[in-house]
Amino acid sequence: MNEQGARETIAIPAERDLTVYVDKRELVTLMTLGARPEWLVLGYLLNQRLVASASEIESITVDWDVNAASVKTRAGIDRIEERTAKRVVTTGCGQGSVFGNLMDEIDNIRLPAEAGLKQSQLYSIVNTIRLKESTYKSAGSVHACALFHGEALQLFVEDVGRHNAVDTIAGWMAMNDASTPRGEKIFYTTGRLTSEMVIKSAQMGVAVVISRSGITQMGLDVARRVGLCAIGRATNQRFLCYANPQRIVLDAMPAPSPVARERAASST
Amino acid sequence: MNEQGARETIAIPAERDLTVYVDKRELVTLMTLGARPEWLVLGYLLNQRLVASASEIESITVDWDVNAASVKTRAGIDRIEERTAKRVVTTGCGQGSVFGNLMDEIDNIRLPAEAGLKQSQLYSIVNTIRLKESTYKSAGSVHACALFHGEALQLFVEDVGRHNAVDTIAGWMAMNDASTPRGEKIFYTTGRLTSEMVIKSAQMGVAVVISRSGITQMGLDVARRVGLCAIGRATNQRFLCYANPQRIVLDAMPAPSPVARERAASST
Numbered sequence: 001m002n003e004q005g006a007r008e009t010i011a012i013p014a015e016r017d018l019t020v021y022v023d024k025r026e027l028v029t030l031m032t033l034g035a036r037p038e039w040l041v042l043g044y045l046l047n048q049r050l051v052a053s054a055s056e057i058e059s060i061t062v063d064w065d066v067n068a069a070s071v072k073t074r075a076g077i078d079r080i081e082e083r084t085a086k087r088v089v090t091t092g093c094g095q096g097s098v099f100g101n102l103m104d105e106i107d108n109i110r111l112p113a114e115a116g117l118k119q120s121q122l123y124s125i126v127n128t129i130r131l132k133e134s135t136y137k138s139a140g141s142v143h144a145c146a147l148f149h150g151e152a153l154q155l156f157v158e159d160v161g162r163h164n165a166v167d168t169i170a171g172w173m174a175m176n177d178a179s180t181p182r183g184e185k186i187f188y189t190t191g192r193l194t195s196e197m198v199i200k201s202a203q204m205g206v207a208v209v210i211s212r213s214g215i216t217q218m219g220l221d222v223a224r225r226v227g228l229c230a231i232g233r234a235t236n237q238r239f240l241c242y243a244n245p246q247r248i249v250l251d252a253m254p255a256p257s258p259v260a261r262e263r264a265a266s267s268t
Numbered sequence: 269m270n271e272q273g274a275r276e277t278i279a280i281p282a283e284r285d286l287t288v289y290v291d292k293r294e295l296v297t298l299m300t301l302g303a304r305p306e307w308l309v310l311g312y313l314l315n316q317r318l319v320a321s322a323s324e325i326e327s328i329t330v331d332w333d334v335n336a337a338s339v340k341t342r343a344g345i346d347r348i349e350e351r352t353a354k355r356v357v358t359t360g361c362g363q364g365s366v367f368g369n370l371m372d373e374i375d376n377i378r379l380p381a382e383a384g385l386k387q388s389q390l391y392s393i394v395n396t397i398r399l400k401e402s403t404y405k406s407a408g409s410v411h412a413c414a415l416f417h418g419e420a421l422q423l424f425v426e427d428v429g430r431h432n433a434v435d436t437i438a439g440w441m442a443m444n445d446a447s448t449p450r451g452e453k454i455f456y457t458t459g460r461l462t463s464e465m466v467i468k469s470a471q472m473g474v475a476v477v478i479s480r481s482g483i484t485q486m487g488l489d490v491a492r493r494v495g496l497c498a499i500g501r502a503t504n505q506r507f508l509c510y511a512n513p514q515r516i517v518l519d520a521m522p523a524p525s526p527v528a529r530e531r532a533a534s535s536t
Contacts, residue, residue, distance in 0.1 A: 001513035003387070003506050004524055010508065014485040015463070031486075119271070140501075141460045141482035160462075160484055192409045194299075194428075195283070214409035216428055217282045218299075233408075238271050240278065245269035256272055 011139040015160050018062070020044070022071045027084065032164045033135070033142065036157065036172070037062040040164055041069045043171030047200050049105060050077050050084070054174040106199055109226050112183040115207035116229065116247035121186075123252060124151045125210060126234050129188055132156050136190075145169055147206075148186040162191035166200050173204055182206055193219040193230050193242070202226045208247060210234050215242045279407040283428050286330070288312070290339045295352065300432045301403070301410065304425065304440070305330040308432055309337045311439030315468050317373060318345050318352070322442040374467055377494050380451040383475035384497065384515035389454075391520060392419045393478060394502050397456055400424050404458075413437055415474075416454040430459035434468050441472055450474055461487040461498050461510070470494045476515060478502050483510045 002008055016034040020027045020041055032040060038060045045051045051073070058072040077083075125148050135142050135158040143162030147154045147169050155172050159165040166189065182205035189197060193211050195218035201209045202222070208229045215223070215232050220242050223230040229247035233240045237254040270276055284302040288295045288309055295318075300308060306328045313319045319341070326340040345351075393416050403410050403426040411430030415422045415437050423440050427433040434457060450473035457465060461479050463486035469477045470490070476497045483491070483500050488510055491498040497515035501508045505522040 001509040001516070003522060005518045005521060008508070012483055012485055012488060012510075139482070141484055214407070215280055216409055217280055220280060240276065241269045242280075248269070250273045253273060254271060 013135060013139045013142050013160050016064070017067050018069055019067060020069045020071060022050075022080065023073055023076055024070075025080070027071075027080075030164060031160060033159045034064070035159070036168045037069055039171030039175065040159075040168045041071060041171070042174060043167035043169065044164075045071065046170050046174055047167050047203060049203075050080065054171075054178070106202065106222060106226055109202045111202060111205065111207035111227050112181070113227075115183045115185075116249065117186055117208050118249045118251045120252040121151050122210065122231065122234065122239060122248070123237060125186060125188060126236070126239075128153050129156075129190075129212075134158070144188075144190045146188040147173065148188065149180070150184050150186075162189060163196070163200075165189070166197065170200065170204050186210060189213075192216060193223070193232055195219050195222045198222040198226075198228060198230060202228055210239075214240075281403060281407045281410045281428050284332070285335050286337050287335060288337045288339060290318070290348065291341055291344055292338075293348070295339075295348075298432060299428060301427045302332070303427070304436045305337055307439030307443065308427075308436045309339060309439070310442060311435035311437065312432075313339065314438050314442055315435050315471060317471075318348065322439075322446070374470065374490055374494055377470045379470060379473065379475040379495050380449070381495075383451045383453075384517065385454055385476050386517040386519045388520040389419050390478065390499065390502065390507060390516070391505060393454060393456060394504070394507075396421050397424075397458075397480075402426070412456075412458045414456040415441065416456065417448070418452050418454075430457055431464065431468075433457070434465065438468065438472050454478060457481075460484060461491070461500055463487050463490045466490040466494075466496060466498065470496055478507075482508075 013033060015031045017029050018032055018034065018037055019029045030040065041060050042054060042057065051057060056073055058074050061070045129146060136144060142158045142160055143165055144156065144158045145162060145165035146156045155169055157165040157168045185206045186208045187201045187206040188210045190212045191197060192213040193209060193215040198209065198219045199222055209231065211232045212234055213232060215230055223243035227244055229244040230242045231239050232242055241248055281301060283299045285297050286300055286302065286305055287297045298308065298312065309328050310322060310325065319325060324341055326342050329338045397414060404412060410426045410428055411433055412424065412426045413430060413433035414424045423437055425433040425436045427436065453474045454476045455469045455474040456478045458480045459465060460481045461477060461483035466477065466487045467490055477499065479500045480502055481500060483498055491511035495512055497512040498510045499507050500510060509516055
């Protein structure tokens with residue numbers, strides 16, 4: 001019922017619970033739209049650092065009749081009980097639970113020094129996203145992530161939780177794009193640039209992240225520490241680069257808009 | 269650096285990690301702005317159904333030097349290992365991890381039959397929120413929750429994760445407002461109405477929830493099952509009531525706006 005007291009028929013996003021079993025042991029239950037469950041589960045295991053590469057996985061079998069994803073590993077996961085014991089509830093949306101301490105990982109991450117993007121490329125990417133987002137437009141209440149190679153959209157994923165979306169992209173990269181150099185990869189997310197989101201992008205070897213939203217303090221700390229170019233508030237021609245602006249080539253500077261001037265004045 | 273290549277000084281929200289120890293046992297680490305850590309920890313324990321009331325807690329001591337919240341219970345928490353073993357990663361933002369299965373709880377919930385709100389009250393609440401939100405306005409990237417009694421704002425909480433915000437409100441209610449009848453309580457959140465958010469509101473005995481955002485399928489299912497009045501997309505004079513519209517008295521119907529007509533037409 002709307003504010004006129006009239007009934008409307010609207011679309012809302014579905015959440016499906018998908019319980020992940022690793023070698024018959026229950027690991028976690030993810031709430032997901034469920035479009036690409038195999039890539040989601042693989043990306044989840046990779047981003048949680050429970051497996052180092054897709055080659056450690058024998059098979060991932062999803063059965064929606066029982067809402068289960070059964071993962072068979074080639075050699076088991078070493079110390080899985082211990083490594084999944086510590087629970088950190090993070091700031092990120094959706095899949096807000098990381099095992100162990102991802103922060104320990106980041107000093108091992110080396111991002112391609114040459115990676116960067118042109119301002120014109122950034123605008124092209126933002127516009128590509130604007131024309132996409134089918135579920136968001138029809139139902140709202142979902143987050144989108146996308147992987148670009150240069151200006152070319154490689155994968156677009158929407159999910160009820162943005163971490164499911166980024167994990168699905170990580171799973172796709174591991175299966176389809178493992179050998180491509182990461183220098184020209186751009187990661188886009190509608191969600192905030194929290195520490196977890198920045199770390200996941202860095203783990204995928206992607207050095208440039210674009211968000212429609214803002215950044216948090218720890219997200220900024222991690223972006224600086226790993227040398228990741230963190231861009232937020234990216235709408236139309238506007239953006240803020242929070243870290244490593246030297247990775248951006250300003251080849252398409254717009255005329256200053258009243259909005260931009262006002263925003264700069266109020267410094268928010 | 270902005271799209272003009274100019275440097276701006278902006279505010280961003282801080283995330284502090286707060287590790288919760290219950291009777292010297294590590295339970296969870298929460299990422300929080302940290303404004304009201306004691307209420308947050310109490311509300312977290314209540315909403316996770318690890319304690320039934322504040323009276324089970326002897327003390328909660330927060331020490332930011334070591335980012336630790338030490339909870340002392342009067343009689344311990346029964347079967348805590350077992351009850352915190354099952355991990356469900358939910359759709360909600362921020363504190364996206366629930367222990368056990370909250371869905372099991374909801375059939376025990378009885379919401380006040382007389383609870384409801386007037387449309388004029390809804391608009392007053394939305395306007396009160398519009399004038400608040402200090403951190404959001406200055407830094408963005410935070411969620412807000414608020415508790416209203418009638419049109420009176422009782423508590424307003426912002427945090428990097430919206431579940432921290434609602435848990436803080438639950439903790440405040442348990443300490444300051446436990447005996448007040450819930451019939452006139454309204455819960456406001458900027459976040460999506462996911463199953464977890466709806467359940468938490470119902471657990472607090474609040475039968476009317478207002479969100480600036482939308483609802484998910486499971487959020488809708490739970491709202492219907494417990495008889496909760498779920499209102500979303502609440503901005504200015506617009507809103508959508510997803511469940512139990514009979515709890516709303518339409519006493520301030522606005523003139524149909526072009527936007528509303530267009531939205532109704534496109535049915536999104």
